[in-house]
Amino acid sequence: MNRKDLITACSAVVLSTSAWAQDPQQMPDDSWISISGTVESVSPNAFTLDYGDATVIVEMDDAARDADAYKLVKGDRVTVDGVIDDEFFEATSIEASSVFVENIGTYFFANPVDDETTRVQRTFAPVTYPIIEGATSIQGTITGIDREDETFQLSTGTRLVTVAVGEMTNNPLDDEGYQQLQTGDEVVATGTLDDRFFEGRVFIADYVTTMANRQ
Secondary structure, three states, X not given: OOOOOEEEOOOOOOOOXXXXXXXXXXXXXXXXXXXXXXXXXEEOOEEEEEOOOOEEEEEOOHHHHOOOOOOOOOOOEEEEEEEOOOOHHHHOEEEEEEEEEHHHOEEEEOOOOOOHHHHHHHHXXXXXXXXXXXXXXXXXXXXXXXXXXXXXXXEOOOOEEEEEOOOOOOOOOOOOOOOOOOOOOEEEEEEEOOHHHHHHOEEEEEEEEEEEOOO
């Protein structure tokens, strides 16, 4: 994959409100994951990310970290955005689309900024200060709901993930409140990543954002 362009962010609010207004139906079939943590080690074309509960390998070609670019080092706090693919759970690795480095306020992009998939990715995962280790977001379409277990099945494009909402302050699967999730809704689930995600494909949500409702 061709890796190029170093984009410097002037502030954490690099993404504008208008960017969030893009039509969710234009988003690609494969869904994005956003995860924050601390760089544990760096190797050619990859680095190890400590997200608090465990570590994950982040694949990133050296072309995105050339002589003119910043060199990732152990201890850097970063947010990684990438696509969940067929090998994600088996290989426990992420192919990065972009990496945001907190201490220099800079994005490293895998593709040109005018590439459609990169533009969509940037609308999905804005970075906030300070970076919270383990903070993660996954996006997809609800394919099934179990109100008794307080979970729903989220299709990320290539895999199904069980999202548990029982710990949320406002449960979107009960009969109270404005947000009532339904099968077919396009949502972003945000929480903290732990071993249950890689081992059992269970994601514990702190909150769920509805991007598009079922018609």
